[in-house]
Amino acid sequence: MSHSWQMNNMDTRFTLKFLADKDGQLLREALAQWQISKRALTAIKFEGGLLTVNGLEQNVRYPLHIGDQVEVKFPPEEKSEGLTIEYGKLSVIYEDEALLVLDKPAHQSTIPSREHPTKSIANDVCGYFEQQGLASTVHVVTRLDRDTSGLLCIAKHAHIHHLMGLAQRLGNVSREYEAIVHGHLAEDWQSIIAPIGRKDSSIIEREVREDGQYAHTDVTVLKRFAVEGEPMTHIRLKLHTGRTHQIRVHMSYVGHPLIGDDLYGGSRKHINRQALHCVSLSLQHPLTKDIMYFTSSLKDDMQQILNN
Incomplete structure (x- = not known):
């Protein structure tokens, strides 16, 4: 199997091209092999997509021959209702036809909420997509809390989002964070495995609880230091799961809440947000299958605490 993707000025629909490698295989079976979801096929059929073999439109029951050129045109996407188009500044780390990797500042939500619409x-x-003439909406692959800074990944199309979701479940998307926490951690490395669920008394707060979802965080100490006599530790964290507030909850649970994280027991004396930054993101590209690795430096407010 080989494939490529394209966008052209005449047709803004996202298009994938494949080369059939089995005689007699039904187009439907080949599309499943190429990880086109049933939902995507339904959208292609009813919402303005197109399936062609050697330039001619065909249905999913068409039998393929080795060397047939299959083209899949996905329908144009419409943004969610209530998602206002705005033109703020984006810090783009990487971009191609499939993915957008950004460096998010602190104090900006990843997606709109009731408090920050x-x-x-x-x-x-x-x-940004509108300015590019891209018939797509936003598909967040890796999300960050409003006050967490650093790398996040966005898929430019629903099909790419589907492929990235499969990759995440296989462990092919990896993120590492750096944080500054209260106190000195006793161990240079530890693995925190503790289930996380919503706190009964809050719609925002999470906690470690028996009936929570499995959550696993690895913690490595980078530096133990003090600011104005107050002990702190600079740590690096690897997420094996992606629960809401996972790092914040786990570090609070082991008695070392993040500096600035007043929701989970941290003090805002030195910084006005949780001192947490996504420093690295590695993933397998959903189309080329290349392994890609991105990094981001700590923001000034965290760097300032470390320089004290």
């Missing part, structure tokens, strides 16, 4: 990354990406 505008000025999110998603709002700005909608505007």
Whole structure:
């Protein structure tokens, strides 16, 4: 199997091209092998997509021959209702026809919420896509809390989002963070495995609880230091699962809440947000299958604490 993707000025629909490698295989079976979801096929059929073999439109029951050129045109996407198009500044680390990797500042939501309905990354990406003439909406692959800074990944199309979801379940998307926490951690390395669920008394707060979802975080100490006599530790964290507030909850659970994280027991004396930054993101590209690795430096507010 080989494939490529294209966008052209005449047709803004996302298009994938494949080369058939089995005689007699039904187009439906080949599309499943190429990881085109049933949902995508339904959208292609009813929402303005197109399936062609050697340039001629065919249905999914068409029998393929080795060397047939299959083209899949996905329908244009419409943004979610309530997602306002805005044109804020984006810090683009990497971009191609499939993926957008951004460096998110602190104090900006990834997606709109009731408290912050505008000025999110998603709002700005909608505007960015519109300026590119891209018939797509925002598909967040790796999300960050509003006050967490660093790398996040967005898929430019529903099919790419589907492929990235499969990759995440296989462990082919990896993120590492750096944080500054209260106190000195006793061990240079530890693995925290503790289930996380929503706190009964809050719609926002999470906690470690027996009936929670499995959550696993590895913690490596980078530096133990003190600011104005207060002990702190600079740590690096690897996520094996992606639960809401996972790092914040786990570090609070082991008695070392993040500096600035007043929701989970941290103090805001030295910084006005949780001191947490996504420093690295590695993934397998959903189309080329190349392994890609991105890094991001700590923001000034965290760096300032470390320099004290």
